[in-house]
Amino acid sequence: MEYTGRMYCDGNGNLLASEGEHADEPIAYDPERDAFVFIGPGEPSHNERHHKQFADMVGTQDVDPDLPGYAGTADDPVEGAEHHFGVLPDDPHYEEGAVSPLSGKLTNTRLKQLPDKVAASTGGHTHQHKVGA
Numbered sequence: 001m002e003y004t005g006r007m008y009c010d011g012n013g014n015l016l017a018s019e020g021e022h023a024d025e026p027i028a029y030d031p032e033r034d035a036f037v038f039i040g041p042g043e044p045s046h047n048e049r050h051h052k053q054f055a056d057m058v059g060t061q062d063v064d065p066d067l068p069g070y071a072g073t074a075d076d077p078v079e080g081a082e083h084h085f086g087v088l089p090d091d092p093h094y095e096e097g098a099v100s101p102l103s104g105k106l107t108n109t110r111l112k113q114l115p116d117k118v119a120a121s122t123g124g125h126t127h128q129h130k131v132g133a
Contacts, residue, residue, distance in 0.1 A: 002035045003027045008102045015046035018102055 006018045007027060014026050015036075022038060028046035030037045039045070087094045087109045095110035 001038050002033070003038055004036070007036065010103065013045045013047035016103075024103070 001022075003017050003020075003022070005020055007015055008018045010016055015028060016024050017027050017038070018024070026039050026045060027036045028039050028044070028049050029035075087107070089096075093109050093112065096108055097106070098108055098110045099105060100107050100109070101111065
C-alpha cells in the first residue's frame with residue numbers, strides 16, 4: 001500500500017508515516033513504483049534498503065566511563081568531548097519533560113522551530129516529498 005503524506009525518522013533507521021489512519025507505521029521508498037510504501041513485519045527498513053555508507057556509533061562516556069567516547073581514540077579518549085545520544089541539561093534545547101511534537105515521545109528536548117516550517121525549503125537524505133505536487 002502506498003503512502004502520501006508527511007513522514008519522520010525515529011532515530012533507529014525507521015522512516016514512519018506521521019499522519020493518517022496508519023500514522024507511526026514504517027514506510028520505505030520503493031524506486032520501482034517511485035512511491036513510499038508501507039513495509040510489513042520482517043521486511044527491511046527504509047535505511048536498510050537505501051543506505052550506502054553508515055557510521056557505527058561508539059558508546060559514550062556519559063553512559064559508561066570505560067567507553068572511549070567519540071573524540072580521541074580508545075587508548076586516549078578526550079573526556080568531555082563525547083558524542084551524546086541525548087540532549088544534556090546544559091544545552092539550550094534541554095527542557096525536562098519535553099516531548100517530541102511529531103512522535104509524542106519523551107525527549108527532554110524543546111525544538112526552537114518545528115521541522116515542518118523548513119521542510120518546504122530544505123531537502124533530506126531521501127527525495128523531498130511534496131503532497132499534491
